[in-house]
Amino acid sequence: MVYLDNAATSQRPVQVIERMNEFSLKTNGNIHRATHTFANKTTEAFEQAREIVRSYLNATESAEVIFTSGTTESINLVAHSFGDAFIHEGDEVIVTEMEHHANIVPWQMMCERIGAKLKVIPFNEKGELSMDALDSLITDKTKIIAVTHVSNVLGTVNCVATIIEKAHLKNIPVLIDGAQGAPHFPIDVQALDCDFYTFSGHKIYGPTGSGVLYGKRKWLDQMPPFLGGGEMIDRVTFGKTTFNEIPYKFEAGTPNYVGAIGLGAAIEYIQSYDHSFVLKHEQDLLQFATEKLKSINGLTIYGEANKKAGVLSFNIEGIHPFDLGTLLDQLGIAVRTGRLCADPVMDHFSVENMARSSFAFYNTLEEVEVFYQALIRLKTMF
Amino acid sequence: MTIDEIQQEIIDDFAGFEDWMDKYSLLIELGNEMAPIDVQYKVDENLIRGCQSRVWLHQEYLDGTITFEAESDALIVKGLVALLLKIYSGRTPHEILASEPRFIDEIGLRQHLSPTRSNGLLAMVKQMKLYALAYEKISTKNN
Numbered sequence: 001m002v003y004l005d006n007a008a009t010s011q012r013p014v015q016v017i018e019r020m021n022e023f024s025l026k027t028n029g030n031i032h033r034a035t036h037t038f039a040n041k042t043t044e045a046f047e048q049a050r051e052i053v054r055s056y057l058n059a060t061e062s063a064e065v066i067f068t069s070g071t072t073e074s075i076n077l078v079a080h081s082f083g084d085a086f087i088h089e090g091d092e093v094i095v096t097e098m099e100h101h102a103n104i105v106p107w108q109m110m111c112e113r114i115g116a117k118l119k120v121i122p123f124n125e126k127g128e129l130s131m132d133a134l135d136s137l138i139t140d141k142t143k144i145i146a147v148t149h150v151s152n153v154l155g156t157v158n159c160v161a162t163i164i165e166k167a168h169l170k171n172i173p174v175l176i177d178g179a180q181g182a183p184h185f186p187i188d189v190q191a192l193d194c195d196f197y198t199f200s201g202h203k204i205y206g207p208t209g210s211g212v213l214y215g216k217r218k219w220l221d222q223m224p225p226f227l228g229g230g231e232m233i234d235r236v237t238f239g240k241t242t243f244n245e246i247p248y249k250f251e252a253g254t255p256n257y258v259g260a261i262g263l264g265a266a267i268e269y270i271q272s273y274d275h276s277f278v279l280k281h282e283q284d285l286l287q288f289a290t291e292k293l294k295s296i297n298g299l300t301i302y303g304e305a306n307k308k309a310g311v312l313s314f315n316i317e318g319i320h321p322f323d324l325g326t327l328l329d330q331l332g333i334a335v336r337t338g339r340l341c342a343d344p345v346m347d348h349f350s351v352e353n354m355a356r357s358s359f360a361f362y363n364t365l366e367e368v369e370v371f372y373q374a375l376i377r378l379k380t381m382f
Numbered sequence: 383m384t385i386d387e388i389q390q391e392i393i394d395d396f397a398g399f400e401d402w403m404d405k406y407s408l409l410i411e412l413g414n415e416m417a418p419i420d421v422q423y424k425v426d427e428n429l430i431r432g433c434q435s436r437v438w439l440h441q442e443y444l445d446g447t448i449t450f451e452a453e454s455d456a457l458i459v460k461g462l463v464a465l466l467l468k469i470y471s472g473r474t475p476h477e478i479l480a481s482e483p484r485f486i487d488e489i490g491l492r493q494h495l496s497p498t499r500s501n502g503l504l505a506m507v508k509q510m511k512l513y514a515l516a517y518e519k520i521s522t523k524n525n
Binding site: 337 | 402403406407410434435436455456457458459
């Protein structure tokens with residue numbers, strides 16, 4: 001199998017699987033609760049995973065790292081809790097036209113609930129966000145800006161540093177959806193100065209159901225809890241409940257600690273490779289694939305930004321992406337087809353569907369060549 | 383020919399191919415040859431939306447049989463739709479309800495009818511059966 005659907009989920013290295021298995025086989029106990037050895041070891045492993053994430057993100061303190069089930073939950077948490085604390089009727093939230101549905105719908109739901117307005121930064125034909133539009137969209141009513149680090153359709157690496165800088169001039173916090181960013185390059189939340197950063201474990205060589213929300217303490221401290229339950233409380237009486245400190249305030253119930261431990265192992269795995277080598281290899285794959293695909297008659301590539309990460313979406317004239325995906329699968333090649341959880345991007349290009357190839361650092365140039373040859377073969381069938 | 387005999391004919395046609403890609407080539411050919419659905423029926427009310435591809439299905443009930451017209455935007459799905467029409471169009475509600483599209487399984491394309499495939503085909507079969515059920519009820523009532 002030539003696996004080119006890494007933007008959907010990446011394959012897990014044996015180091016991650018072994019870490020999770022070993023943990024489950026030898027030391028399973030619920031965290032932060034009991035005094036027995038298993039519980040203590042689990043708590044230690046869980047908190048160690050938090051520290052690994054903190055260090056990977058270069059966050060100031062590990063309390064700013066909240067474990068979630070993935071990017072979707074992370075964004076829902078912020079939309080809900082930040083919305084409750086800071087957004088009022090008539091206020092505005094800014095997202096972009098290239099967001100995954102997970103960075104649109106939670107904001108839409110919150111805006112509807114509170115009576116706030118959602119505004120959208122458009123992108124141009126190359127797939128780059130319009131900074132001029134951003135300038136005119138920001139008003140005194142803007143309360144938060146949520147933008148993807150890397151587009152899951154166009155591959156565009158957005159100039160998030162510029163957006164953050166512009167937003168901070170007006171004291172507006174920024175959430176970065178890093179689901180497609182964190183798998184490709186190391187993140188320094190202090191250098192970026194972002195207020196929130198989210199990513200999913202399963203797209204970064206870790207397990208499904210694990211994810212992270214990084215948030216600056218100054219926001220997290222002021223935000224009310226998202227879910228209520230165990231672990232997130234300080235003291236419960238029927239009259240009133242007081243809440244725990246961050247990060248626990250946002251980790252109600254038994255968290256997916258096996259997932260978090262697996263995510264820690266995945267990050268250690270990534271860190272064991274020379275970062276510049278990984279980045280160069282992924283860029284080589286993208287560049288080679290782009291050149292090859294461009295040489296195919298009738299093939300349109302969506303997203304030709306100057307800065308792209310390993311995502312290449314396309315259509316071939318006269319071939320429905322569903323047919324393309326079905327036949328590529330017969331030839332042992334996995335790509336994603338469909339609307340890619342980004343209806344507004346489909347609408348922008350006036351297409352119903354797209355095919356998407358996406359690369360991870362374990363892919364090879366030979367695999368890209370196999371992919372190209374398969375496309376050439378399939379073209380003759382139509 | 384009965385529904386079952388037509389299904390058997392299709393199964394035999396596909397059995398001749400050893401290579402998977404040849405089976406798909408035949409489906410693509412069938413899809414290409416298929417007459418398009420009348421434009422007036424290619425409307426949202428007749429649309430069966432899958433995440434991956436769309437199917438339009440129109441029916442008419444006359445003299446005890448249901449005539450189906452259908453189309454898909456994906457060619458492989460269109461080929462399968464052509465086969466489903468060959469089997470089910472022009473049949474009585476009773477015949478339609480009594481027969482399952484076993485050919486899809488037997489020619490090895492079962493995955494296209496799985497709920498996870500979301501290509502609209504499974505929903506199309508269900509919709510054809512629902513029409514048959516509705517017309518069967520009407521005709522029993524009238525009798």
